[in-house]
Amino acid sequence: MNGQMMFFLIAVFVFAAILGVLMFRGIASSRRRSQTPWQNLIAQxxxxxxxxxxxxxxxxxxxxxxxxxxxxxxxxxxxxxxxxxxxxxxxxxxxxxxxxxxxxxxxxxxxxxxxxxxxxxxxxxxxxxxxxxxxxxxxxxxxxxxxxxxxxxxxxxxxxxxxxxxxxxxxxxxxxxxxxxxxxxxx
Known part of the structure; x- marks a missing residue:
């Protein structure tokens, strides 16, 4: 049981880490996108x-x-x-x-x-x-x-x-x- 519990905790930790990275990238991307239209227009x-x-x-x-x-x-x-x-x-x-x-x-x-x-x-x-x-x-x-x-x-x-x-x-x-x-x- 100890081995299965350890595997489960590692899987939950990896899943939470991947989810955290995806959320961080999504937030950073939306901030860039909110500024991008103006910079794109200026560049045009x-x-x-x-x-x-x-x-x-x-x-x-x-x-x-x-x-x-x-x-x-x-x-x-x-x-x-x-x-x-x-x-x-x-x-x-x-x-x-x-x-x-x-x-x-x-x-x-x-x-x-x-x-x-x-x-x-x-x-x-x-x-x-x-x-x-x-x-x-x-x-x-x-x-x-x-x-x-x-x-x-x-x-x-x-x-x-x-x-x-x-x-x-x-x-x-x-x-x-x-x-x-x-x-x-x-x-």
Whole structure:
């Protein structure tokens, strides 16, 4: 009987140890998973030349505020092309706007009262997508040069507005400071 009791106690101890290890791994994994979506979203943001985009956005808002266009207010399409990084740069802005919409949805889970702000971000993202799609169509029709300057400037302006509004939305939702800092660095 002593041998059987010892075997039973060893089996119970091994079972309890395995169960404890599995529970510990499950808890650690769930903690990592709860942080992972934000890090995944941050990692999905493509790097952009934010200073050039802000310059284009300011130029666009100054141009729109004035009723008369002169040569100083109109940037040459080649300059706009360089500042946004061409079609590849616009594709990155379109991609980043989709990631920012996903970020707003993620933050909205924490702060559901801010539905109108999240919807506004989604609408700006749709505007960016619309501009980029128009330029894709112009590229396919070999008519990109005549449309690029205006649509690219408007895309840059919408992107900068979206980034600014996302930061304000995250601050209002009281996003934890480390997450907000990550977002500020990424944008």
């Amino acid at each position: 943001l493509a790097e952009t030349d934010h200073s050039a985009l802000e310059l284009l956005a300011k130029h666009t808002s100054n141009r729109d505020a004035s009723s008369v266009l002169d040569d100083e207010q109109t940037l040459p399409p080649e300059e706009v092309w360089r500042m946004v990084g061409g079609m590849k740069g616009l594709e990155l802005l379109d991609h980043n706007s989709k990631v920012m919409i996903a970020m707003a949805a993620y933050v909205h889970e924490w702060h559901p009262v801010a539905s109108s702000e999240a919807e506004e971000l989604r609408m700006i993202g749709r505007e960016i997508e619309w501009h980029v799609n128009r330029l894709r169509a112009a590229e396919r029709a070999a008519n990109l040069e005549s449309w690029f300057g205006n649509y690219a400037e408007n895309t840059a302006a919408a992107y900068c507005l979206m980034a600014e509004r996302l930061l304000h939305f995250c601050e209002a939702a009281r996003l934890p400071r480390p997450m907000l800092s990550e977002l500020q660095r990424a944008l």
